[in-house]
Amino acid sequence: MKIFNLVLALIFFSFAALQLNDTPGDVLFWVLIYCLVGLVSAFGAFDKYNMWIIILGLGTALYRLFRDLPEFLMWITSGTPSIVEEMKATTPYIETAREFFGLILCIMALVYHYIRFTRMKNRKLAAESQQEN
Numbered sequence: 001m002k003i004f005n006l007v008l009a010l011i012f013f014s015f016a017a018l019q020l021n022d023t024p025g026d027v028l029f030w031v032l033i034y035c036l037v038g039l040v041s042a043f044g045a046f047d048k049y050n051m052w053i054i055i056l057g058l059g060t061a062l063y064r065l066f067r068d069l070p071e072f073l074m075w076i077t078s079g080t081p082s083i084v085e086e087m088k089a090t091t092p093y094i095e096t097a098r099e100f101f102g103l104i105l106c107i108m109a110l111v112y113h114y115i116r117f118t119r120m121k122n123r124k125l126a127a128e129s130q131q132e133n
């Protein structure tokens with residue numbers, strides 16, 4: 001799991017670096033959310049978790065996901081045109097669709113870490129209760 005988490009951290013830090021050329025209003029959010037997931041993954045490689053950071057990241061990503069949902073649905077109703085043909089988004093909903101999928105990746109990674117954290121915590125509690133008996 002250590003290598004998987006380190007690779008995951010590297011991927012999200014790379015995503016953050018790619019956002020540095022984004023529009024000034026957007027760059028801060030994306031760099032922060034991708035770095036947050038990267039840091040959670042890096043610390044997770046060493047079994048160091050902070051549940052509140054994971055919950056903060058999940059809450060932030062879910063808020064943005066639901067905020068962008070109408071534009072994402074507009075992309076779907078327009079026939080899901082390709083979002084990868086050109087790097088410069090020609091319509092706003094193409095950029096939103098790309099961001100939507102980025103948020104889904106963040107949420108998936110954070111849910112993975114939340115589940116891993118709770119399993120580690122439950123194993124630790126079970127081991128402690130067995131020692132008491």
